Amino acid sequence: MDAFERISGWLQHVPLAEPMDRRNAATLQVLFVFLGTTVPFNWWRHLQADMIAPHLRPFIAADVTAALLCFVCFWLIRRGALRGAIALFVTGQLGSASVGYATTGVMLDQTVQMLALAIAGLILGRRALWVVFLMLLGVVLIGIGSALGSDARTARAIDRASVLLPSFFMSYLVITLVLDRSIAALREALAESKARGTRLENEMRERERAQAQLIEAQKLEATGRLASGVAHDFDNILALMSAFSAERHRVDPSADARTREQALVDALEGVEAASRRGMTLTRQLLTFARPQPAQIETVDVGAALDALTPMLRQTFGPDVRLQVTHAPGPLPIRIDRHQFDLMLLNIASNARDALPDGGRFEVSASAVDGEIELRLRDDGTGMPEAVRRRIFEPFFSTKPAGSGTGLGLAVAHSLVASAGGSIEVDSVPGTGTTFRIRLPRADVIAQPSEVST
Numbered sequence: 001m002d003a004f005e006r007i008s009g010w011l012q013h014v015p016l017a018e019p020m021d022r023r024n025a026a027t028l029q030v031l032f033v034f035l036g037t038t039v040p041f042n043w044w045r046h047l048q049a050d051m052i053a054p055h056l057r058p059f060i061a062a063d064v065t066a067a068l069l070c071f072v073c074f075w076l077i078r079r080g081a082l083r084g085a086i087a088l089f090v091t092g093q094l095g096s097a098s099v100g101y102a103t104t105g106v107m108l109d110q111t112v113q114m115l116a117l118a119i120a121g122l123i124l125g126r127r128a129l130w131v132v133f134l135m136l137l138g139v140v141l142i143g144i145g146s147a148l149g150s151d152a153r154t155a156r157a158i159d160r161a162s163v164l165l166p167s168f169f170m171s172y173l174v175i176t177l178v179l180d181r182s183i184a185a186l187r188e189a190l191a192e193s194k195a196r197g198t199r200l201e202n203e204m205r206e207r208e209r210a211q212a213q214l215i216e217a218q219k220l221e222a223t224g225r226l227a228s229g230v231a232h233d234f235d236n237i238l239a240l241m242s243a244f245s246a247e248r249h250r251v252d253p254s255a256d257a258r259t260r261e262q263a264l265v266d267a268l269e270g271v272e273a274a275s276r277r278g279m280t281l282t283r284q285l286l287t288f289a290r291p292q293p294a295q296i297e298t299v300d301v302g303a304a305l306d307a308l309t310p311m312l313r314q315t316f317g318p319d320v321r322l323q324v325t326h327a328p329g330p331l332p333i334r335i336d337r338h339q340f341d342l343m344l345l346n347i348a349s350n351a352r353d354a355l356p357d358g359g360r361f362e363v364s365a366s367a368v369d370g371e372i373e374l375r376l377r378d379d380g381t382g383m384p385e386a387v388r389r390r391i392f393e394p395f396f397s398t399k400p401a402g403s404g405t406g407l408g409l410a411v412a413h414s415l416v417a418s419a420g421g422s423i424e425v426d427s428v429p430g431t432g433t434t435f436r437i438r439l440p441r442a443d444v445i446a447q448p449s450e451v452s453t
Helices: 002-012 019-048 054-078 082-104 110-124 126-146 151-245 257-289 301-315 337-353 408-418
Strands: 296-300 320-326 332-336 359-368 371-378 422-428 432-440
Touching: 002 019, 019 054, 019 082, 019 110, 054 082, 082 110, 082 126, 110 126, 110 151, 126 151, 151 408, 296 301, 296 337, 301 320, 301 337, 301 359, 332 337, 332 432, 337 359, 337 371, 337 408, 337 432, 408 422
Parallel strands: 320 359
Antiparallel strands: 296 332, 359 371, 371 432, 422 432
């Protein structure tokens, strides 16, 4: 089986640009080797048995020559000249048939001639099909003309023509017509299929481009929603830095130099810690909001939640209690990291609107039945069943005009689906809403992470 696969792969490995030609190349190579081997062997066997009339020897030489040309055709295909190989094969077979008609007045092997007709039409096209048909007609006329001579031979030639020409038209013409219509239908079907494939590729590119633009738009919207929380946090950071800087005025002038120096060091360390906190927050926002192409990678959900927790805190006001937990150990998935963050932030933003008077938002992650399950739950206002069924529809929103695009949950659903996962939502008015996201577990071993709350 391995040897057969290697030979098949070698036959198909030819330098041809046209996909259809590459598919036909292997079969044609086998056919040429078969004809180039069996035809000379068959004539040799008949010669050994002394079964060949002397007047047939010119035809045998022509037929063997045409068969040996099949090896040249094989070589041409290996060089990438498939159409040249077909043209040479058809020329050799028609030449052999011409010699046969001129020698015997009959066509000794019509099967190969019909094969040449069919191959010319299928590979070279309808024009080549009719050219070969007319050449075959010329071969028949050569056979009839070879019989002309004396009056008696002319009469016999006319009688032969009256029988042979109608037979030729009843066989070759019908075959040519059928092949012509079949080839035309096949090429039309291939052209339509290629056109549909091109349209599908264009639609897929447009869809991917539109989805990428939608994701970036949602990033900007999510970043805008974080702005108020970020401003509040930066205000706290600046207040801390100002307070630590003011420590220099509170140092007791009567204290010794070492005490005053230590107080200043402590104040500077506090300023440094506050500035690092501000830079970390700024870096996270810039990284999240920056347009980036999708890059699928192995992401440990636990570590991703740990890194995303500060941004989740900025999504909610101070009256909402945030709790983020995940199971110990690796929770690997295959997803674009920024799209994972956007998915969770969109759901968190939706939960914030459901908690106008404060409350609780919980995020948890665990491994369930070979998948990674994320649960995002709030104890807010909830939603009725009619709304729950439509929340993943693009542009569907129950918020007042100007309060949202209605795309956040639709984008989250699209991102989960593109990662090969599923998302479900349970909600009861007055009780809260729970999103359950299941994503395929990646076949890697991630580094274990600590549980965060």
